[in-house]
Amino acid sequence: MQNSFPNCLSEIIKTSRDIWSKGWAEANAGNISVRLDPEIFQTEVAFEQRSDWIALGMDFPVLAGECFLVSGRGKYLRNIELSPEKNIGVIELDNSGRKYRVLWGYESGGGPTSELLAHLKAHAIRKKVSKGVERAVIHVHSPNLITLTYALDLDTPRISKLLWEMHAECIVMFPEGVEFVLWMLPGSSELADATAKGLQRRRIAVWQFHGVVATGRNLDAAFGLIDVAEKAAENYLKTMAGGGVKNKLTTQQLQAIVKHFNLKPDTSILNMEI
Ligand code: 13P
Numbered sequence: 178m179q180n181s182f183p184n185c186l187s188e189i190i191k192t193s194r195d196i197w198s199k200g201w202a203e204a205n206a207g208n209i210s211v212r213l214d215p216e217i218f219q220t221e222v223a224f225e226q227r228s229d230w231i232a233l234g235m236d237f238p239v240l241a242g243e244c245f246l247v248s249g250r251g252k253y254l255r256n257i258e259l260s261p262e263k264n265i266g267v268i269e270l271d272n273s274g275r276k277y278r279v280l281w282g283y284e285s286g287g288g289p290t291s292e293l294l295a296h297l298k299a300h301a302i303r304k305k306v307s308k309g310v311e312r313a314v315i316h317v318h319s320p321n322l323i324t325l326t327y328a329l330d331l332d333t334p335r336i337s338k339l340l341w342e343m344h345a346e347c348i349v350m351f352p353e354g355v356e357f358v359l360w361m362l363p364g365s366s367e368l369a370d371a372t373a374k375g376l377q378r379r380r381i382a383v384w385q386f387h388g389v390v391a392t393g394r395n396l397d398a399a400f401g402l403i404d405v406a407e408k409a410a411e412n413y414l415k416t417m418a419g420g421g422v423k424n425k426l427t428t429q430q431l432q433a434i435v436k437h438f439n440l441k442p443d444t445s446i447l448n449m450e451i
């Protein structure tokens with residue numbers, strides 16, 4: 178049972194350990210959420226109501242009645258493996274999708290991540306677009322992608338083409354490109370809305386001066402998107418530090434990859450020269 182609670186718990190532990198080892202989560206940076214399969218997990222664990230219903234401040238009708246495993250606000254991802262019940266929790270949305278309550282976890286106090294709105298907005302849009310397949314959302318502070326946003330004037334086409342050109346895996350992993358979201362207050366409903374808008378077409382969004390968000394059918398898929406994008410950003414920054422970009426994948430080479438893997442890229446970005 179792939180979406181069982183114990184499986185999701187061990188996947189979140191492994192992913193948070195990997196995120197920490199990669200250097201993507203200083204202090205309490207980063208947060209993780211997984212949409213649980215209610216039919217499976219309700220039968221496995223005797224969850225009890227641990228909190229009253231709490232207003233979300235935004236409506237999530239698509240997620241009404243859904244349950245999520247969500248990392249805790251202010252908690253260090255690296256500590257999840259030491260005590261999961263203190264650093265993550267399970268929340269359930271009510272039948273209107275306007276409130277949530279805690280069913281399990283957050284035992285040292287607090288509650289779900291301060292980026293809960295961005296996570297739920299991402300889940301809502303990707304649940305629709307993927308017809309229920311996508312279940313995982315990861316937000317991290319991956320340093321090379323963040324550095325790019327300080328070094329360059331970026332928008333969605335520019336960052337997408339740059340990453341495609343600097344690492345051949347990128348166009349294979351995210352042929353639809355990378356959404357670029359201008360700086361907004363962390364944890365705000367504006368940031369959640371802007372991210373969700375981009376995630377209608379794409380599965381990865383870079384937040385200017387802050388970090389990156391990715392979605393996927395599971396945590397491995399979301400992690401993989403970030404890993405590949407982060408490597409391309411690293412390739413670019415190291416090449417710049419090593420004397421500048423003299424060579425990069427050409428549009429023709431990218432088109433050959435598209436043909437070979439039968440990809441459906443955003444052609445307006447592919448055919449653009451930067
Ligand atoms: P949380 O500790 O609330 O998850 O916040 C970390 C973070 O990265 C905010 O953007």
Ligand code: ZN
Nearest residue numbers: 206207387388
């Ligand atoms: Zn953050």
